[in-house]
Amino acid sequence: MPSLEDEIKQLIIDVLQLEDITPADIESEAPLFVEGLGLDSIDALELGVAIQKRYGITLSANAEENRRHFESVRALANMIGENVKNERS
Amino acid sequence: MPDALDLLGWLTLPRAPSDTVAWRHGGAVCWHEFIGRAGAWRSLLQGTPEQGFALYHTDAVEFAAALFGAWHAGKIIYLPGDSLPNTCATLRRAVDGYLGEFSPQWEPKIPAFQNSNGDAMEFGRLDPEFVGVVLYTSGTTGAAQAISKKLTQLSAEVSTLEKQFGASLGAADIISTVSHQHIYGLLFNVLWPLAAGRAIHAQNFSYYEELERTLAEREAVLVSSPAHLKRLPENPAWTRAATRLRAVFSSGGPLSFDVASECARLFGRAPIEVYGSSETGGIAYRQQDKGPDQPWTPPPGVTWHFDPREEVIEVSSAHLPDKNWVRLADHVEPTENNRFILGGRVDQIAKIEGKRISLQAIESLLTSSPWVRAARVVVLEGRRQQVAAFVIPSEPGRGELIAKGKRAFSGLLRNLLSESIEAVGLPRIWRYLDALPVNAQGKTTHAELLALLASEPVRPTQPQERLIEKSPERAVFELTAPRNLLYFDGHFSGRPILPGVVQVDWVIAYARQCFDLPPVFRGLHALKFMRLIPPETPIMLELVHEAAKSSLAFKITSRLGAHAKGRVIFGAGNV
Incomplete structure (x- = not known):
C-alpha cells in the first residue's frame, strides 16, 4: 500500500496535471510553492479543494496554519493524518 | 455615507483616532496608526530630489500609507505588477528609487516603525491635476506599457463606484483575492474603501476558509476574479459564512454562467462583474442573474461608440485623462439599451487565469536562449488555462536536452522565463520538435499546434x-x-x-x-x-x-x- 505521502504526491500530479513528473521526483520535504515544485496561487486553491474532497477534511480558518500545512508534502501528510485521527476519536 | 467621495481630501477628514481603518492578522489598525505611517512615509520622501518611485508592497495597509505619504510628498508612484528581477531592472529607466518589498539590490526605502509622538499629522488636499500614479500593463510585445493617471481620474472613478454600489455595501469590510498593484485591486481593495470609510484587510487570503473568522464577526464584500470564483470549496462552515458576504465583485475576464450561478447559489446573489482596462478603468458591469451571456451595461458618465469595421468600442469618461476616445482591445457586439456583448481579444495578449500574459514575450525570451532556435507558445483551455511551449532546440540545445533529459531541460527554460513572466503564465507543457508544423499555406497556426497535442493519446511509458x-x-x-x-x-x-x-x-x-x-x-x-x-x-x-x-x-x-x-x-x- 502506498504511504500517505506517496498518495499525496500522486494527487498533486493528477490534480495539477503536472507533466514529466512522477511521485519519485517530488521530495517530501521540498517546498511546494515558488521554489521546489514551483506551484502558484491557483495551484494552491485547486490543491486545497482536492484535498478537502479526497480526505473529507476542512482547512483551517487560520492563514498562518494553512501556509504551514501547505509547505511540503510531509506537512500536508501530517495535517491530513491529524485530521483523520481527530475525526475517528 | 455621502455619494461623492473625496479621495483627494480623505486624510483631512475629522476622525476619531481609534477608528478602525483596516485589519491585519486579526487586529485592528486604527486611524491614528494609519495616519502615523502615512506621515512617516511622507517625512521619508519629502524634500528629497528624487521624483519618481516604484512601490511594491503586499500588505495593503502599508501600501496605502506609502502611496498617500508619497503623494503628499509630491512624488510620482510607479506600480509594477510584480517584483520579478526583470521587472525591477526595466523600472530602473523610469524611477529614481524603490519603496517597499523589493530585493535588497534595489536598496528599497521603508521608514522605521516608531510610535508617533501623538502630534496631529496635518495633511492638506492633494492636487487633482497631479499625475500621481503610473500603472503597467503588458503590451503585445511583452514590453510593459506605462499608463499614467492624474489623481482626479482616480477620484472620479472612486466616486462613480460609490454612487453605483455604495448603498448596497453599507459599512462592510473589503476582503480580496486580487493584487492592488493593478488598477482593479488598487481601486477596489484600497482607494475606494479607504475614501468611503470601509475597513480594508492588509493581507489577501489564500483559502476561502480563512474568511470564516472575519465573516463570523463582520459583514464583508469580496473583491475577486474568475480564477478564484471558479474554485470555491464545498464545506459547510465556509458555505454558511459565505451567505454573510454583502456583495462579490469579479474582474479579470468574464465569468462563465455556470460559475456565476454557483456563486449566486452560495452567496445569495451573482457576482458583479467589472469590465475595463488599466487605461480606462471600469467601463461596464453586469450581473448574470437572468441567464447566460447577459450584456454589459456602462455606468452613467461612461459614453461609448461602436466601430463596426473593427468590431471594437471606444469610450470616453471622466476616468480618462482627456476628452479623447480610447479604444478597447476586445471584440464587441452592441445590443439594445446602450449595452453590449463581449467577444475575444483583438491582440496577442492572453489572459491566463485572469493575468495578462504576452505570448510574444515568452516566445522571444525562449529564442534568446542559445539552446533554442525557434519557439511558439499557445494557450490551452481546460479546467485550468495553461501555456504550452513548442520548442525547436538549437544544436547545443539538442545536446543539452539529451544529456539532461526532458524534465530538467524544460526546467532550465522555465527558470529563464521566470525572471520575467509571472508563475501562472509559465509553460506547463513542453514539446521539443525538429520543425514547427505548418498548414497548407505554409503557416504555423494555433490550430496546427493544438492538433499536435490533440493527436497525442495517453502516451505509454512501458514496453x-x-x-x-x-x-x-x-x-x-x-x-x-x-x-x-x-x-x-x-x-x-x-x-x-x-x-x-x-x-x-x-x-x-x-x-x-x-x-x-x-x-x-x-x-x-x-x-x-x-x-x-x-x-x-x-x-x-x-x-x-x-x-x-x-x-x-x-x-x-x-x-x-x-x-x-x-x-x-x-x-x-x-x-
Whole structure:
C-alpha cells in the first residue's frame, strides 16, 4: 500500500496535471510553492479543494496554519493524518 | 455615507483616532496608526530630489500609507505588477528609487516603525491635476506599457463606484483575492474603501476558509476574479459564512454562467462583474442573474461608440485623462439599451487565469536562449488555462536536452522565463520538435499546434512484454518499445532511439517483479550500450540474480545483435 505521502504526491500530479513528473521526483520535504515544485496561487486553491474532497477534511480558518500545512508534502501528510485521527476519536 | 467621495481630501477628514481603518492578522489598525505611517512615509520622501518611485508592497495597509505619504510628498508612484528581477531592472529607466518589498539590490526605502509622538499629522488636499500614479500593463510585445493617471481620474472613478454600489455595501469590510498593484485591486481593495470609510484587510487570503473568522464577526464584500470564483470549496462552515458576504465583485475576464450561478447559489446573489482596462478603468458591469451571456451595461458618465469595421468600442469618461476616445482591445457586439456583448481579444495578449500574459514575450525570451532556435507558445483551455511551449532546440540545445533529459531541460527554460513572466503564465507543457508544423499555406497556426497535442493519446511509458522463461535466479522477457513511447519524445525527433536511462529503469523494474531485491539501488557496474534500440524492435532482456552478491546481471539482445549489458548492485537501506 502506498504511504500517505506517496498518495499525496500522486494527487498533486493528477490534480495539477503536472507533466514529466512522477511521485519519485517530488521530495517530501521540498517546498511546494515558488521554489521546489514551483506551484502558484491557483495551484494552491485547486490543491486545497482536492484535498478537502479526497480526505473529507476542512482547512483551517487560520492563514498562518494553512501556509504551514501547505509547505511540503510531509506537512500536508501530517495535517491530513491529524485530521483523520481527530475525526475517528 | 455621502455619494461623492473625496479621495483627494480623505486624510483631512475629522476622525476619531481609534477608528478602525483596516485589519491585519486579526487586529485592528486604527486611524491614528494609519495616519502615523502615512506621515512617516511622507517625512521619508519629502524634500528629497528624487521624483519618481516604484512601490511594491503586499500588505495593503502599508501600501496605502506609502502611496498617500508619497503623494503628499509630491512624488510620482510607479506600480509594477510584480517584483520579478526583470521587472525591477526595466523600472530602473523610469524611477529614481524603490519603496517597499523589493530585493535588497534595489536598496528599497521603508521608514522605521516608531510610535508617533501623538502630534496631529496635518495633511492638506492633494492636487487633482497631479499625475500621481503610473500603472503597467503588458503590451503585445511583452514590453510593459506605462499608463499614467492624474489623481482626479482616480477620484472620479472612486466616486462613480460609490454612487453605483455604495448603498448596497453599507459599512462592510473589503476582503480580496486580487493584487492592488493593478488598477482593479488598487481601486477596489484600497482607494475606494479607504475614501468611503470601509475597513480594508492588509493581507489577501489564500483559502476561502480563512474568511470564516472575519465573516463570523463582520459583514464583508469580496473583491475577486474568475480564477478564484471558479474554485470555491464545498464545506459547510465556509458555505454558511459565505451567505454573510454583502456583495462579490469579479474582474479579470468574464465569468462563465455556470460559475456565476454557483456563486449566486452560495452567496445569495451573482457576482458583479467589472469590465475595463488599466487605461480606462471600469467601463461596464453586469450581473448574470437572468441567464447566460447577459450584456454589459456602462455606468452613467461612461459614453461609448461602436466601430463596426473593427468590431471594437471606444469610450470616453471622466476616468480618462482627456476628452479623447480610447479604444478597447476586445471584440464587441452592441445590443439594445446602450449595452453590449463581449467577444475575444483583438491582440496577442492572453489572459491566463485572469493575468495578462504576452505570448510574444515568452516566445522571444525562449529564442534568446542559445539552446533554442525557434519557439511558439499557445494557450490551452481546460479546467485550468495553461501555456504550452513548442520548442525547436538549437544544436547545443539538442545536446543539452539529451544529456539532461526532458524534465530538467524544460526546467532550465522555465527558470529563464521566470525572471520575467509571472508563475501562472509559465509553460506547463513542453514539446521539443525538429520543425514547427505548418498548414497548407505554409503557416504555423494555433490550430496546427493544438492538433499536435490533440493527436497525442495517453502516451505509454512501458514496453509490450512477453515472459519467455523464469526460474528463481533467471528471467527472460521479450520487450517491444512502441513507436509512441513517451521516452522517444525529443530523443532525436526523426530518428527515435530508446534512451539508456530508460533501459536501466526497465531492467530494475522487471528485476523487482521477478526477484526479492534489497530496497536500495547502490550502483551500476560494467555498463555498456553497444547498439541503439529503435522503436518496434523486439528485444530480449535477460536478468540473472546473484543473491549472495546482491547483484543483478542483465543483457539486452535482439536479432540485430547485443544492445546493452551491465550489473546493478543493490543494498539494504541505512538502518
